[in-house]
Amino acid sequence: DAKTTQPPSMDCAEGRAANLPCNHSTISGNEYVYWYRQIHSQGPQYIIHGLKNNETNEMASLIITEDRKSSTLILPHATLRDTAVYYCIVRVSFQQAGTALIFGKGTTLSVSS
Amino acid sequence: ETGVTQSPTHLIKTRGQQVTLRCSSQSGHNTVSWYQQALGQGPQFIFQYYREEENGRGNFPPRFSGLQFPNYSSELNVNALELDDSALYLCASRPYTLNTEAFFGQGTRLTVV
Numbered sequence: 001d002a003k004t005t006q007p008p009s010m011d012c013a014e015g016r017a018a019n020l021p022c023n024h025s026t027i028s029g030n031e032y033v034y035w036y037r038q039i040h041s042q043g044p045q046y047i048i049h050g051l052k053n054n055e056t057n058e059m060a061s062l063i064i065t066e067d068r069k070s071s072t073l074i075l076p077h078a079t080l081r082d083t084a085v086y087y088c089i090v091r092v093s094f095q096q097a098g099t100a101l102i103f104g105k106g107t108t109l110s111v112s113s
Numbered sequence: 114e115t116g117v118t119q120s121p122t123h124l125i126k127t128r129g130q131q132v133t134l135r136c137s138s139q140s141g142h143n144t145v146s147w148y149q150q151a152l153g154q155g156p157q158f159i160f161q162y163y164r165e166e167e168n169g170r171g172n173f174p175p176r177f178s179g180l181q182f183p184n185y186s187s188e189l190n191v192n193a194l195e196l197d198d199s200a201l202y203l204c205a206s207r208p209y210t211l212n213t214e215a216f217f218g219q220g221t222r223l224t225v226v
Contacts, residue, residue, distance in 0.1 A: 002155070020204075043117070043217035044156065044205055072172070087155055094161075098169025100146065101205075101215065102154030 002104035003027060003090040009108045012082075018075040020089030020107050025069040032091045033064060034101060035073045037084040044087065046049065078111045085109075117142075117218035118204050125224045126194050134189045134221045136204030145184055145187040146215065148203040156203055162187055179197060191223075198223045 004022040012018040024033060032051050036044040048055055048062045050071075055062045061074040075082055085106040093099050115185035118137045126132050138145050144163045158171035162181035176192040185206070191198055201222050205215040 001172040033211070036217075041150075041220070041222075042218045043199055043205075046214040046216065049214060060201065094169040096168040098161040098163065098167075100161060100169055100171060101148075101156075103148075105155055 001090075003031075003102050004088045004104040006086075006088050006104055006107045008063065008105065012075075012078045012109060012111050014080060014111055014113045015082055018073075018078040018082065018109060018111070020073040020075075020086050020109065021070065022072070022089070023070045024088070024090055027068055027090055028092075029068075029094055030093070033062070033071050034060065034070075035060070035086065036090040036101075036103075037086045037091060038106070039083075039084045063100070078109075080111050083109060083111045101112075105106075117204055117216050119202075119204050119218040119221050121221060122219070123222045123224075125226060128194055128196060131163050131190065131192045132194060132223060134191075134202050134204075134216060134223070136187045136189070136206075138185045138187065138204075138206030139216050142206035142208055142216070143185050143205050144209045145181055145185065146205045147187070147189045148205065148217075149173075149198075150201040150203060150220070151197075152200070159189070194225045196225050197226055199223060 034049040035047040041069045089104040146161040147159040150156040161169040201220040207215040
């Protein structure tokens with residue numbers, strides 16, 4: 001079962017910041033939060049991930065609350081090419097040392113000019 | 114450096130048949146995972162392979178099986194195909210270290226008729 005909850009859709013004007021929220025209230029202490037996006041049923045594209053500290057890379061910033069029960073992905077200057085389904089994901093671990101990305105239903109972000 | 118490649122890109126099978134999907138992992142990546150994505154849904158974890166052994170499995174029946182080869186490439190086999198097996202099958206690879214991202218291939222679109 002999914003461990004994350006996201007709004008089904010969001011709109012953003014081109015050039016503005018897009019802030020995508022995610023709830024993961026049942027996350028365990030050693031489980032990472034990952035964000036991927038998917039365009040037109042292509043393979044998901046990695047964006048960013050974190051455990052408890054805020055993270056930033058060339059694509060986005062990830063803000064994780066202190067209690068780790070929610071996070072926000074920030075695309076600082078959205079472009080039309082950022083229109084996609086954005087997945088907030090919890091990575092879980094198995095006893096055999098394997099890991100899995102547990103996807104939810106994602107947020108469809110529509111960027112318009 | 115080549116990315117994750119999957120073959121074939123599209124496939125049509127008849128209910129009851131068997132199918133084999135193939136994945137070549139990204140250079141240097143020794144861990145491979147498979148996901149099933151039904152239309153309009155997020156990807157669902159099937160299983161993961163490391164050092165030719167399955168080390169994590171999602172909620173899929175035994176007719177979903179896999180292999181990993183010494184060169185880290187992998188196969189997904191599905192026996193006794195059902196109509197509900199129609200989906201995009203995604204392969205993802207990563208190095209076997211805890212704090213890394215997985216890279217996805219473009220997927221194989223399987224249609225069962």
